[in-house]
Amino acid sequence: xxxxxxxxxxxxxxxxxxxxxxxxxxxxxxxxxxxxxxxxxxxxxxxxxxxxxxxxxxxxxxxxxxxxxxxxxxxxxxxxxxxxxxxxxxxxxxxxxxxxxxxxxxxxxxxxxxxxxxxxxxxxxxxxxxxxxxxxxxxxxxxxxxxxxxxxxxxxxxxxxxxxxxxxxxxxxxxxxxxxxxxxxxxxxxxxxxxxxxxxxxxxxxxxxxxxxxxxxxxxxxxxxxxxxxxxxxxxxxxxxxxxxxxxxxxxxxxxxxxxxxxxxxxxxxxxxxxxxxxxxxxxxxxxxxxxxxxxxxxxxxxxxxxxxxxxxxxxxxxx
Numbered sequence: 119x120x121x122x123x124x125x126x127x128x129x130x131x132x133x134x135x136x137x138x139x140x141x142x143x144x145x146x147x148x149x150x151x152x153x154x155x156x157x158x159x160x161x162x163x164x165x166x167x168x169x170x171x172x173x174x175x176x177x178x179x180x181x182x183x184x185x186x187x188x189x190x191x192x193x194x195x196x197x198x199x200x201x202x203x204x205x206x207x208x209x210x211x212x213x214x215x216x217x218x219x220x221x222x223x224x225x226x227x228x229x230x231x232x233x234x235x236x237x238x239x240x241x242x243x244x245x246x247x248x249x250x251x252x253x254x255x256x257x258x259x260x261x262x263x264x265x266x267x268x269x270x271x272x273x274x275x276x277x278x279x280x281x282x283x284x285x286x287x288x289x290x291x292x293x294x295x296x297x298x299x300x301x302x303x304x305x306x307x308x309x310x311x312x313x314x315x316x317x318x319x320x321x322x323x324x325x326x327x328x329x330x331x332x333x334x335x336x337x338x339x340x341x342x343x344x345x346x347x348x349x350x351x352x353x354x355x356x357x358x359x360x361x362x363x364x365x366x367x368x369x370x371x372x373x374x375x376x377x378x379x380x381x382x383x384x385x386x387x388x389x390x391x392x393x394x395x396x397x398x399x400x401x402x403x404x405x406x407x408x409x410x411x412x413x414x415x416x417x418x419x420x421x422x423x424x425x426x427x428x429x430x431x432x433x434x435x436x437x438x
Contacts, residue, residue, distance in 0.1 A: 125173050125287055129294045133166050137306065145201055147307050159304055162200045163295060164258065164312010168193040170291025171284070171319060178283050185322050188219035192318045196310040206362075216318065217241050224325045241321045244340065247347035248317035249310060253366075254374045256300035256385030258308045262316045263292040264389040265339050268396040269323050276400070279330045280323060288319065300382060335406035338399045338413055342392045345417040346370065353425065367432065369421055376431040 140146065140160045147161040168189060175186045195212040198204055217238060221227060226234050252258045270285040295312070298305040308316075320340070327336050337344070350368050354361050366375055373384045395413055402409040 121177055122286065122290060125170070125177065126290050126294065128173060129166050129170060129291055132169055133163060133294060133298060133306075136160075136163065136165055140306075143201075147309075160306040162197060162309035162311050163298055163306025164308030164315060165193070165197065166291050166295050167262075167288070167308075167312055167319065168315040170287050171315070174284050174287040178281065178287075181281055181284070182223055182322075184219045184223035188216035188223075189315060189318055191216040191219070193311050193315050196314045200309040200311055213242065213245065214238070220318070220322050220325070224322070224329060226325075226329075237325070240337075243347075244321050244344075245314055245317045247340075247343050248313045248320075250347055250350075251343050251368065251370070252308050252313040253368065253371055254384060255302070255304040255381040256296065257370060257381075257388055258313055258316065259292050259296040259299050260385045260389035261343065261392060262320065263289060263296065264393040265320055265396070266292065266323075268339060268393060269320075269327070272327065272400070277327070277331055279327045285323075288316075292316075300385065302380065302382060333406060335399060335410045338406075338410050339392070339396045341395050341410075341413050341417060342388055345414060345421060349418065349421045367429075369424060372424075372428055372432055376428060 137160055140162060145161050147159050171186065171189055175181065175183075191212050195204065195209055199209060220241075221234060221237060226237055248258070251261075266285055266288050269280075270282065270289065273279055273282050273285060295306075295308070299307065324336055324339065328334055346369050351361050354365065354367060359365070366372070370384050370388060373379045373387075374381055398413070399406060399409055
């Protein structure tokens with residue numbers, strides 16, 4: 119128990135120290151017309167996710183070294199991008215190397231070649247989805263805590279697919295971050311380093327779970343993010359927009375901006391709904407793929423109906 123208390127203390131002190139460094143070197147997020155926030159806020163507070171994984175690695179026997187090395191690469195290039203925008207080609211190359219290291223840790227190179235190709239596409243999509251969805255206070259930390267908590271429950275009660283101490287340390291890191299971010303006036307944002315580090319970690323955890331069980335339906339644990347991201351991209355393509363430029367068209371952004379719902383309320387709704395959907399998968403474990411289809415179908419229907427009703431508010435605001 120004392121080790122976990124020590125980890126919490128280290129994470130809190132590291133976060134407070136980072137705030138001073140970020141303030142000194144102007145690592146901040148300045149709001150603009152496309153932003154969902156209105157205050158200048160420190161960027162990169164999600165560095166604590168990476169630090170949590172490192173502390174697990176150091177304190178608990180140097181487990182999963184190739185994954186940790188890949189995570190180091192992800193955190194390094196993402197933090198560099200938080201400080202000063204880097205070439206998209208450079209970022210993509212580093213991401214691919216990091217994912218190759220993670221795939222080696224997962225043993226994917228022992229499987230047919232096409233498994234690696236599919237895993238690379240899905241993993242890249244999840245990393246980008248997490249980055250796209252990091253737009254309002256609390257959503258990255260709250261949603262991720264819900265996902266990790268469900269993974270811990272599965273690991274504890276269903277199938278042991280990973281060292282439970284890694285999951286516990288990650289939850290502690292998320293709680294520390296949420297203390298500073300899951301509030302009306304956030305002290306910090308996750309930044310690319312936070313969003314991509316926790317996304318990379320969740321991909322690793324889901325990968326271990328899916329490989330051990332052979333059950334791909336566990337992707338439901340990311341259903342809400344997945345549907346919002348994919349359908350928003352399709353929507354933007356239909357509008358002939360550049361999907362790589364900043365925007366405010368995600369469903370959660372319209373809830374927060376056009377409908378004026380508090381950020382923490384929207385983040386709580388996303389987090390709680392994802393937990394409910396995830397636990398539903400465990401409840402209907404006899405028909406997981408049918409359940410998965412129903413979940414994605416209902417979320418897609420809700421997204422379409424919501425956008426038909428409320429997107430005009432966004433279009434009017436931007437004159438689109």
